[in-house]
Amino acid sequence: MEPGNFADALIEAVRRKQSQVVVGLDPRLERLPAELRPRVDDRADPAAAADAIMAFNRAVVDAVADHAVAVKPQIAFYEQWGCEGMRAYSDSLSYARGRGLLTIGDVKRSDIASTAEAYAAAHLGSADASAAPDFVADAVTVNPYLGSDGVQPFLAAAAARGRGVFMLVKTSNPSSAELQDLDCGGMPLYERVAGLVAQWGEAWRGENGYSLLGAVVGATYPGELARLRALMSHAPFLVPGFGAQGGGVEDVLGAFDERGEGAIVNSSRGIIFAWQRELYASSYGEERWRDAVRAAAADMQERIWRATH
């Protein structure tokens, strides 16, 4: 049986859950609730760190499972804890999948040819099982700097396995302009990259018109979102930077098509550490941190859904 197209699976999940919310699983030990934070003596113990991260992620996934369409663990926060951390990354993906969530590995990998194939096998799976399944997610993020050699192996693996790829186009950090906004023949570099996303993704469109190749476009640049939507009309957008990084609902609307589809929006700290935000701190103390996480996910779900439907 041919696997389906990732964009179709994503759209179907969004419709079913009425949610365009992606929850970033970016655990920082020092911000975990006290009940889970490793004791000071254990702060440098990778096994204790990984255990704390897993306990936290399980609780977060349970809290957001009804309100989010996907989770997006940022692999750096797991690599930091070495082999123990990578086990927690793997277990977090499995746990989220078991709760009916799509998984997006925020790995931003980039390399060429056979090396990109190895990364693709690691993070999207391999057809002949010549790779471990530990780090396989439903979709991954990739970096465009090396050109098509670095991206095509991911597209081939994604197509073979019904998975997806989100390529960095315009990121949400302050210094993204240093390269991404450079004038390349009358348009900024990121619009050139947008053109490559449109071109490379064209061959991989599903029944809903969207491609398995999507784009990462930061919500901190709302003016650019609508223009990028037009340049990449068939690319699902993954929009980070909502909440903690400053973007609000009005800032992400440009990412959606006229049916209110074609984009998912990520919040990490704004949801997973919601009880530390002024907005939720008064209603929920740290003792009710799980409820604050759930409330933040539900609020974000409702606000974006209402604005787009």
Next chain:
Amino acid sequence: MEPGNFADALIEAVRRKQSQVVVGLDPRLERLPAELRPRVDDRADPAAAADAIMAFNRAVVDAVADHAVAVKPQIAFYEQWGCEGMRAYSDSLSYARGRGLLTIGDVKRSDIASTAEAYAAAHLGSADASAAPDFVADAVTVNPYLGSDGVQPFLAAAAARGRGVFMLVKTSNPSSAELQDLDCGGMPLYERVAGLVAQWGEAWRGENGYSLLGAVVGATYPGELARLRALMSHAPFLVPGFGAQGGGVEDVLGAFDERGEGAIVNSSRGIIFAWQRELYASSYGEERWRDAVRAAAADMQERIWRATH
């Protein structure tokens, strides 16, 4: 005690060993010698794969230890084997370090702010031990697409720990031109990136004048090497693409300064699978694969040293 500057340590090691050779530890199961290759039944068993990779890497490190200044494991080939593979990555770094080799983690990571800090802690170590040491190398490769937010955390970590960073500038793959050669105001994008390397690295120069921030510049574009050398006069160059990817000694000479210093050259397949090359196959069969690996490293060492000194 302040840790020293990585560029000084690198130059000192090159002088001592009279070698500018970096051996890429990019294990591909299907190319391992039959004595180490997992049995067909075990081809999809990550533990068997990781064991085979480690046995191979130990033998390669032993064979090249006298002829190379550093090894550069490409982490994709370890991620492919999941948690077991990551343990092999960690063990390979330790083993090479124990044999007196510098280690360069070819991870090409890219992310922003606190995420880049987490990657830097993972791969260059953390001052307060709030990270596992498993994946820490003497230097790492990074991707420039996100701008200074994505690179400064690596530089800070490297400076604090006496380690180094090599930023992708011009890669050796055919499609590197798609982005890297785009005309950005009268110069290709990669020259803009070279300017950033020069600028960001200026603050981190050691006694020999070189910075802990280096550049990855492919040997498949020899004409550009000398120009990039001039644009980044204080950046150590890591030159991949020697041997298997087509570059020869004459192609890498432009990477060196007038003293024959300031660059190291990587070969992966050309050395670690040397007995499969026509050049060595007749003198060494597979039964003498270790000797072929040693001979290939020694030949490369001598050819580059003679051409630069």
